[in-house]
Amino acid sequence: MKNLFGGADNTEKTFFTSGFSLSDTLNCGQCFRFRPCGDGFSGVVGDKKITLRQDGDMITAASDRNEDLGWVGDYLGLNDDYAYINKMLSSDEKLSEITGRCGTIRIMRQPFWETLESFIISQNNNIPRIQKIIERFCELFGEDMGGFYAFPHAETVAGLREEDLAELHCGYRAPYLIDAARRVSDGTVSEDELRRIPLDVARKTLMGIKGVGPKVADCTLLFGLHRLEAFPRDVWIKRAMAELFPEGLPECASCYAGVAQQYIFHYARNMGMLERD
DNA sequence: GCCCAGGGAATCG
DNA sequence: CGATTCCATGGG
Numbered sequence: 001m002k003n004l005f006g007g008a009d010n011t012e013k014t015f016f017t018s019g020f021s022l023s024d025t026l027n028c029g030q031c032f033r034f035r036p037c038g039d040g041f042s043g044v045v046g047d048k049k050i051t052l053r054q055d056g057d058m059i060t061a062a063s064d065r066n067e068d069l070g071w072v073g074d075y076l077g078l079n080d081d082y083a084y085i086n087k088m089l090s091s092d093e094k095l096s097e098i099t100g101r102c103g104t105i106r107i108m109r110q111p112f113w114e115t116l117e118s119f120i121i122s123q124n125n126n127i128p129r130i131q132k133i134i135e136r137f138c139e140l141f142g143e144d145m146g147g148f149y150a151f152p153h154a155e156t157v158a159g160l161r162e163e164d165l166a167e168l169h170c171g172y173r174a175p176y177l178i179d180a181a182r183r184v185s186d187g188t189v190s191e192d193e194l195r196r197i198p199l200d201v202a203r204k205t206l207m208g209i210k211g212v213g214p215k216v217a218d219c220t221l222l223f224g225l226h227r228l229e230a231f232p233r234d235v236w237i238k239r240a241m242a243e244l245f246p247e248g249l250p251e252c253a254s255c256y257a258g259v260a261q262q263y264i265f266h267y268a269r270n271m272g273m274l275e276r277d
Numbered sequence: 278g279c280c281c282a283g284g285g286a287a288t289c290g
Numbered sequence: 291c292g293a294t295t296c297c298a299t300g301g302g
Contacts, residue, residue, distance in 0.1 A: 029283060119283080126282040129300060171298025176285090213285045234283035265283075 013069040015059040017078050019086075021104035022054040025076065028105050028266045030223045032118050032131045033138075033151075045075065046111050047143060047150035052076075077106030085228075085256050092250035095260060101271060102263040107228060112191045113184055114151045115224025116206075119216045120176045133170050137177075140167060157181035176211025183209055194225055202227070222258040231257040240268035 026034045026041050034043030040053025040060075050072065051062045061072040073079050086103045090096035117137070122130050141152035141160070158181040165174040183189040189209065194202045199221065206217040218232035231249065233241075241249075244264070253260040 122282095123284040124282060124297085125284085125299085126301080129282080132300090169299065171300095172285095172296095173298080211285065215284055219283075232283075235281095236283065269283095 009066055010062065010064045011067055011069055012060060012062045013072065015061070015073050015076075015078050016057055017059060018057050019082060019104055020054075020057075020059070020076075020078065020106060022052055022059060022076075024102070024105045024266065025108065026052070028262055029127060029269075030108055030219075030262065031110060032122075032127070032134050044138070044148050044150065046114065047145060049145065049148045074109050077108055080106065082106060085259055088256060089253055089260055089263070091252040094244060095250055095253060095263075098244075098263050098267045099260075102266045105262050105266060107222060107226065107259055107262060109226050110223050111151070112194070112220070112224040113154050116180055116184070116209075116212075116216075116220045117151075117157075117177055119219040119223075120180060120209075120211050121170055121173055122219070123173065123211065123213075123216060133168060136168050137170075154181045154184040158185040173211060176209070179210040180212065191225070194221075199227055199229055203230075218258075222261070228256050228258045229254065231261050234265070236265055236268045237261060240264050 022041065026043075031043070033045070034041045034052075037051055038053075040051055042049070042051045044050075048067065049063065050069065052072075053060050059072075059076070059078065061069045063069060082103070086099050089099045089103075118130070118134055121133050121137070125133075135149075138149040138151055141156055142149040143153075157178060160178055160181075162174050162178065165177065168174065170177070180189075184191075189205060194205060197205075202221060202225070203214070203217045206212050206220055207214065212220075215232050215234055218230045221227040221230035222232060241264070249257055249260060
């Protein structure tokens with residue numbers, strides 16, 4: 001389609017992949033703003049709204065504006081070598097079975113700030129309510145992009161008071177969201193630095209934020225900074241690990257512990273692992 | 278009313 | 291250190 005100025009007013013881009021499930025990747029609890037839409041999914045990343053659909057090995061990303069969509073391949077992890085990662089994980093027998101069932105999930109490369117705030121909201125909370133709070137957060141404080149709302153900027157949130165977040169109904173997490181925003185916007189917590197420094201140092205830096213403990217720090221490292229060696233331990237993982245790997249995660253998974261974590265998480269939640277004998 | 282949810286802070290000993 | 295308790299909110 002053409003707009004009044006003669007340019008295209010929508011964009012589409014296709015990516016080719018294999019051994020990848022879009023629905024499993026979007027529904028495994030690493031992102032919170034995508035919803036089913038027709039035969040695909042629709043969601044907002046930062047200040048861009050996209051729709052995604054899968055047809056076999058073909059992934060199609062679309063936008064209703066004229067904008068480059070090349071970033072979507074990196075965003076979904078389509079350029080990472082999962083044949084190699086899955087092969088590494090599969091050298092352990094039990095991990096191999098789980099990878100065989102869940103190895104179509106990829107770790108996405110989500111925006112750092114958005115991931116940090118989202119997982120602060122996630123603490124002691126359930127996924128439907130996390131999604132609702134994040135959408136309200138965007139509607140209340142994100143830029144109106146015309147039909148959808150961008151994720152709020154750290155600088156915007158840093159200027160808010162706790163009572164400004166009352167409408168968000170996020171309970172005791174309100175001051176946590178603001179503290180994270182202040183530290184990110186004043187440079188106390190620097191994304192560039194977190195990407196360079198050793199994992200345990202980055203983890204401690206993130207845990208300096210109020211409301212950020214080991215679990216939220218590891219989710220931010222894994223989903224927001226693509227540190228694949230981070231291993232978030234939530235209630236599901238703790239239960240699954242006690243049953244499947246009481247001795248701890250196999251050595252072969254150490255470099256890609258976060259990938260293994262997503263597989264185990266998905267396996268425990270969706271494959272009825274805990275009900276089986 | 279109860280329990281739980283992709284936890285973490287405060288406060289013990 | 292580790293173990294307990296409390297924390298807002300909403301859904302089942």
